[in-house]
Amino acid sequence: MSSATSYYASTLLVYLGVDIMACWSLNLQYGVAGIYNFAWVIFQAAGAYTAGVLTLGPASGNGGFQQYILGLRLPYPLPVLAAGVVAGVLALLVGLVTLRRLRTDYQAMVMLVISVIAVLVVENVIRLFNGPAGLSLIPQPLGSLPLTTLGYQWFYVVLTAATCTVIYVFVHRVTSSPLGRALRATRDNEDAAAALGKDVVRLRLFIFVFGGVIAGISGAVLVQFIGAWSPGSWAYVETLVVLTAIIVGGTGNNAGVMFGALLVPVAFNEATRFIPQFGRPGLVDALQWIIIGLLALIFLWFWPQGIIAERRRRFPERPRVVRSGEGT
Amino acid sequence: MTGSVFVQSIGFGLVTASILALASVGFTLQFGVSNILNLAYGDVMTACAFAGYAVNQVGGSIAESLAAGAGFGAVASVLLNRLVYRPFVRHGTKLFGMVVVSLAVGIIIQNIVLAAYGATFFSYSFPPGRQVHILGMIFDTFQLMIIGLAVAAMALVQLLLTRTRLGKAMRATAANPSLARASGVSTERIVDLAWLISGALCGLAGVVLVLNTSAFQSATGSGFLVVIVAAAVLGGVGQPAGAMLASLVLGVITEVAAGFISPSFKEVIAFGVLVVVLLFRPAGLFGQGSTVREVAA
Numbered sequence: 001m002s003s004a005t006s007y008y009a010s011t012l013l014v015y016l017g018v019d020i021m022a023c024w025s026l027n028l029q030y031g032v033a034g035i036y037n038f039a040w041v042i043f044q045a046a047g048a049y050t051a052g053v054l055t056l057g058p059a060s061g062n063g064g065f066q067q068y069i070l071g072l073r074l075p076y077p078l079p080v081l082a083a084g085v086v087a088g089v090l091a092l093l094v095g096l097v098t099l100r101r102l103r104t105d106y107q108a109m110v111m112l113v114i115s116v117i118a119v120l121v122v123e124n125v126i127r128l129f130n131g132p133a134g135l136s137l138i139p140q141p142l143g144s145l146p147l148t149t150l151g152y153q154w155f156y157v158v159l160t161a162a163t164c165t166v167i168y169v170f171v172h173r174v175t176s177s178p179l180g181r182a183l184r185a186t187r188d189n190e191d192a193a194a195a196l197g198k199d200v201v202r203l204r205l206f207i208f209v210f211g212g213v214i215a216g217i218s219g220a221v222l223v224q225f226i227g228a229w230s231p232g233s234w235a236y237v238e239t240l241v242v243l244t245a246i247i248v249g250g251t252g253n254n255a256g257v258m259f260g261a262l263l264v265p266v267a268f269n270e271a272t273r274f275i276p277q278f279g280r281p282g283l284v285d286a287l288q289w290i291i292i293g294l295l296a297l298i299f300l301w302f303w304p305q306g307i308i309a310e311r312r313r314r315f316p317e318r319p320r321v322v323r324s325g326e327g328t
Numbered sequence: 329m330t331g332s333v334f335v336q337s338i339g340f341g342l343v344t345a346s347i348l349a350l351a352s353v354g355f356t357l358q359f360g361v362s363n364i365l366n367l368a369y370g371d372v373m374t375a376c377a378f379a380g381y382a383v384n385q386v387g388g389s390i391a392e393s394l395a396a397g398a399g400f401g402a403v404a405s406v407l408l409n410r411l412v413y414r415p416f417v418r419h420g421t422k423l424f425g426m427v428v429v430s431l432a433v434g435i436i437i438q439n440i441v442l443a444a445y446g447a448t449f450f451s452y453s454f455p456p457g458r459q460v461h462i463l464g465m466i467f468d469t470f471q472l473m474i475i476g477l478a479v480a481a482m483a484l485v486q487l488l489l490t491r492t493r494l495g496k497a498m499r500a501t502a503a504n505p506s507l508a509r510a511s512g513v514s515t516e517r518i519v520d521l522a523w524l525i526s527g528a529l530c531g532l533a534g535v536v537l538v539l540n541t542s543a544f545q546s547a548t549g550s551g552f553l554v555v556i557v558a559a560a561v562l563g564g565v566g567q568p569a570g571a572m573l574a575s576l577v578l579g580v581i582t583e584v585a586a587g588f589i590s591p592s593f594k595e596v597i598a599f600g601v602l603v604v605v606l607l608f609r610p611a612g613l614f615g616q617g618s619t620v621r622e623v624a625a
Binding site for chain 2: 030034036038097101102103104105106108109110112113114116117120121123124237240243244247279280281282283285286287289290292293294296297300301304
């Protein structure tokens with residue numbers, strides 16, 4: 001493998017890891033629990049910004065060419081963990097407003113509004129995260145290691161894979177547990193789940209925060225790799241890309257959405273980034289978005305369950321109730 | 329802030345409220361009747377604005393541009409329902425799926441416009457209007473026309489819904505489609521009509537929106553969608569009268585606050601108003617507490 005190909009492949013693998021975490025996160029909320037989270041990308045952004053300001057160091061230290069809050073230089077795993085915490089707290093706040101009393105169609109609309117408003121706030125309050133220009137020159141974690149550029153690339157691939165593995169353990173624990181069953185029950189029939197004593201709002205709030213934490217971590221892993229983050233990276237349509245990946249891969253299925261992450265964001269968005277531009281500037285981007293939209297429509301029409309459908313869960317029938325006196 | 333600036337910002341607020349009212353009444357009317365959350369609405373608005381622009385380029389007047397926008401919006405919305413939304417609903421796509429469908433359709437429309445016109449900004453070129461002073465507020469003739477158009481359209485929609493058999497049939501379809509069908513209402517035609525009216529309002533709103541702002545591009549409508557949705561939710565989704573009131577409230581509050589703080593926070597303030605109202609009235613100002621309804625496409 002030539003070094004250029006190696007560099008390209010390692011970059012794509014990091015993106016794949018980030019997108020897989022993104023798909024798991026939104027799949028927990030939408031696929032498993034049925035929450036219409038059209039604001040998903042703001043939680044990834046919250047994580048990315050948090051990790052950014054916690055690795056950049058004091059804002060005055062770089063000649064003041066960018067301004068931001070906090071400005072600490074924390075050692076490696078801390079910024080990523082903090083990103084998860086901040087995104088989780090944000091999810092809790094958003095969840096408390098939207099998930100408690102609103103009808104589901106209102107939830108979808110309010111989430112969309114929140115997603116757009118968040119971008120406007122960050123763009124206009126420049127001292128938060130440097131406004132429309134965004135953060136840049138974010139140092140990579142453990143950059144002092146004696147590695148070549150290429151070596152570091154593959155080191156970061158391993159780091160991303162390790163993060164994915166840890167996240168998967170948690171995701172799997174949730175989806176395969178009685179908790180996951182309760183979440184799926186609230187998705188399939190909210191009233192029945194409530195009638196059986198499940199606290200629907202609490203369950204949804206929990207998974208909303210849990211998914212938010214993962215979204216934040218995915219943002220942290222991404223920003224520490226690419227070194228920059230700006231409002232252009234998290235327009236509300238980015239949520240549609242992750243959503244399309246989930247629909248294509250298989251809504252509600254952890255393995256399915258991994259496959260979706262490989263097909264949609266990586267194959268369509270990242271890998272095609274290097275095809276030569278033709279036509280007027282922006283034409284290729286426009287065509288990419290049209291294809292993403294068509295992909296969502298085509299799958300919703302022909303394969304609404306996705307490529308790897310959610311496993312239908314069957315449970316052994318419980319033994320018949322035995323009248324007292326007849327059995328043990 | 330001096331008193332005259334305050335009065336003037338109320339004037340701006342009335343113009344913003346008029347544009348918002350045209351758009352949000354169209355949005356909420358269609359949602360109320362067919363129960364499909366059409367997130368492509370903002371992008372249809374953009375397409376209508378470009379239809380008005382095309383007419384303007386070949387020397388059309390403002391009236392002709394407005395007519396082109398309204399006509400394009402009406403036809404496009406009916407086709408959108410017939411060719412995309414209704415087939416998906418009949419195919420068995422559920423409420424959430426329909427939201428994703430409309431979002432995908434919106435992205436596709438927006439990027440078709442982008443591919444066709446490019447990423448540059450456009451603006452209408454009409455002869456400049458005169459300035460008119462009313463009660464200390466300064467309007468140009470375009471802005472007065474926008475307010476007049478909105479007032480006329482709102483009056484017509486309200487009359488249609490409350491005073492005609494057609495309006496009664498629409499309200500019946502909105503409240504309970506199966507019962508309306510059983511009572512002899514041709515719900516399919518009513519739904520088509522709702523899309524037609526909604527599309528015409530969407531077109532008018534698209535043209536007056538870009539008439540009132542200096543420049544527009546392929547993402548203008550989807551940017552405005554947020555405020556439309558805020559007005560619709562604030563008024564109680566599916567309630568045209570609520571959307572009218574909410575538009576007035578949001579339009580005036582955002583413009584007055586823009587004078588106090590900064591114009592770039594208009595949408596943020598609209599959102600703040602929305603959140604505060606939803607915390608106390610989760611169904612909006614005029615909304616009913618009804619939960620799940622069947623989709624009538």
